[in-house]
Amino acid sequence: MTDIALRDEMVSAAEPPSRAAVLKRLRLVDAVFHALTRSAAMAVLVLLGGVIVALISGSLLAFEKFGFGFVTTEVWNPVTEQFGAVAPIYGTLVTSIIAMLIAVPVGLMIALFLTELCPPLLRRPIGIAIELLAGIPSIIYGIWGLFVFAPFVQQYVQPPLIDAFGNVPILSSLFAGPPYGIGMLTAGLILAIMVLPFITSISRDVFDAVPPVLKEAAYGMGCTTWEVFRNVVLPYTRVGVIGGVMLGLGRALGETMAVTFVIGNAHRVSASLLAPSTTISASIANEFTEAVGDLYTSSLIALGLILFIITFIVLAAARYLLMRIERRIG
Amino acid sequence: MARAASSSLYARRRRRNSAMMGLGYLATLFGLGWLVLILSVLLWQGFSGLSLKVFTEMTPPPGSDGGLLNPIVGSLIMTVLAIAIGTPIGLMAGTYMAEYGRYAKLTSIVRFINDILLSAPSIVIGLFVYEVMVAPMGHFSGLAGAVALAIIVIPVVVRTTEDMLLLVPNTLREAAAALGLPRAYIVRRIAYRAARAGIITGVLLAIARISGETAPLLFTALNNQFWSTNLNAPMPSLPAVIFQFALSPYSDWQQLAWTGALLITVAVLALSIIARALSSSSKSS
16 A cells, blocks of 8 residues: 555656646546447447348348238249248247247246245255256257157157047148158247246246235135135236246247257148248248348348347337336336 | 035135146146256267367268367357457446446337347347348358357346446445546446456356357358368358258268267356356355
8 A cells, every 4th residue: 555655656756747637537538438338338229220221121122022922922932033921920920839838838837836836945946947948059959859859759749649639620630741750849849948948937036026915915815825826926927927928939939940950941831730841030040041142032031020020029018018017016 | 505515615726726736846847857858868969979089170071080179169269259349348338327327218228129139039130240241241251250149249248237237336336436536437446346246147148148059150150161260261160060960961970969069058058057156146245
């Protein structure tokens, strides 16, 4: 301490700094730092704007050629340069719906287990383990899905489904065709595993935020744990849960690698969930580097734009709902 | 009579409750089961191909021996570069949101947009970088890959920096301000220091996030069968090699894909566990 003080004194003895100059320098540093941080914050906005502008300018050619018909045509033929987005959009929606149908109830039940049933000692480890599922990179799900899960589905899941629903009117068309292993069902199941941790961790957080008084009051009236969950916890946290579900949906819609491995990359719309199909992101991943011709590339970028618009709306809705519940909690 | 009815109602409610609680246990087992399944297959398949060669030899042509040295190095280069580009921007933006513009309109807009970028499909980021870098330059490059990854880093760092700076007690800032310290110094000398562990956690999480990213690399850095540290040329990366090798019909390529998958997973899980330990120790202290 004294050393520093002495050195400072020596310097100042050589040339006494004017107080005004020092203040001016400090103010300058502050102004520069302020401007720097502010422009970095702006950069985030510019980034989003840039993504939108780049996608629109890239897809202009496709939309000029096909017009609105791009989103209503099923044909996808690189040879005759006819492109329509119906098949990938359909595949994206169907796989995401399958994923949500499984992941939402299971995720909510895990969150119920973690908040109400789990012994306190195990709460953290189990919570972390479920979140590790979210940490596994999507390419790992892809390679696992291709070599392990798709053969398993082909052998043990699809044949019983075909047998069980083969003669039921409407359902038979959902489970028609040979069991390929790869296809929309398999992709949807893998997506379900991938979005499960997102739904679980957000629901757990909002369940934890329910005021204990509310739950205690219900228990005091003689409600069972399920009744408390169903009639007190869920209604109270509804907005947050829906936000978490939307966030998971946003993930499922945009997921690329895991789906690319197991979807089969076939540009057609089929009613059967067992049929190979394609999604927007899988089409782009599979075909972009091989796309010859500006129109082909532009059509793929147009697909990207559609995906971005869909996920943007879903994610914006999710964030809006979560912001509302955050404000209420506090 | 009434008593019997009420006791049967009670029994039904209890049955219903235990059925639902049973489902809760089942759902948790279901979730944990997938984790165990995926990790055990990965360990089994990955370890059987793990040897020193993996780290010392290049990716082979089909049918011959080789390793993953060039994609490992490529991934490291692009990850380091992406962190070097993305972290300062994210840190600055997070600083603005928590320090200078805590109540500004800009902050709430940036927070909203940033949260959307955080979960935006990464393949779209790849398309964006293709449009603004690869297409004008006329060729794929490692630099474009690093920029694509940096764009994924930014929202992660912004989010954690803002959250962690908001946790720093205001009394610390006020004490420093009372001593006459200008704002820029308060931020750097006081707030950053108090939030250091949390900010580092954010960077670690960002590294974990990008080290497994494949989609944005496919048409920015592309891939490369050979040794390349040239940032201006296509650069190999582990995820891209896994993608290519796993979908190939050659069994030795598929084996290398599993080994690469094991390497990535171990790295990612280790990073996220370290990050978690860091953030929990900083919260308790």
